Amino acid sequence: MSYQRPRWIYWNKVFPSRFQAGCMKAKIEDNWINGYEAGPLVEIRKLNERKYVVRYTFDETI
Numbered sequence: 001m002s003y004q005r006p007r008w009i010y011w012n013k014v015f016p017s018r019f020q021a022g023c024m025k026a027k028i029e030d031n032w033i034n035g036y037e038a039g040p041l042v043e044i045r046k047l048n049e050r051k052y053v054v055r056y057t058f059d060e061t062i
Contacts, residue, residue: 006041006059014051018044021052028056 011028015021021044028042040056047053 004059006057008055008057009040011054011056014047014053016050016052018046018052021054024054028054 011024013024015024025042025044028040040058042054042056045053045055
């Protein structure tokens with residue numbers, strides 16, 4: 001069985017602080033609470049010293 005890398009979906013905005021990225025992460029996760037499907041795995045990635053992005057995936061291979 002070979003391992004496949006997950007397919008990530010990036011939010012279309014770059015955030016100047018980790019706090020702002022964390023707020024978007026919480027908003028994405030909250031949309032799936034009490035829903036009919038499993039929520040996504042959401043991560044905050046640091047681009048450089050002052051830029052952060054939010055990404056999520058629905059892949060079950062993780």
